Each structure stands twice: as C-alpha cells, then as structure tokens.
Amino acid sequence: MTDQNNHVKAITHEQAATEKTTAVAAALFAALFGAFLVFGAGFANSATLHNAAHDSRHSMSFPCH
Numbered sequence: 001m002t003d004q005n006n007h008v009k010a011i012t013h014e015q016a017a018t019e020k021t022t023a024v025a026a027a028l029f030a031a032l033f034g035a036f037l038v039f040g041a042g043f044a045n046s047a048t049l050h051n052a053a054h055d056s057r058h059s060m061s062f063p064c065h
Helices: 002-042 047-059
Strands: none
Touching: 002 047
C-alpha cells in the first residue's frame, strides 16, 4: 500500500511541475508579444500604424516623435 501512495504523490508532484512550467511559458509569451506590439508600433515607418497606436503610446509615456 505504501508504494501505491508514493506513486500517487509522484504523479501529483509531476503534474504540479508541468502546470508551473506551462504558466511560466504563457506569461513569458504574453510579455514578449506585448513588448513586440508596443515597440513594433512605436518604431514602425507606416503612418497608418503609427497613427493607430499614437494615443495609447502617449498615455504610457512612450515617445514617438
């Protein structure tokens, strides 16, 4: 019975580690994607893209001029 209990604990620990890794990966992806959107729009040469993101960049103190 003890071996079975240890096996259940190992699976639970493994699942917790997998969930933590997934959460960290999702947070990292969201941060990188957000930075890409802010800086991509900030340094874009396209006037349409620049004007579309203009007010939100200024509200976050991101210089664009």
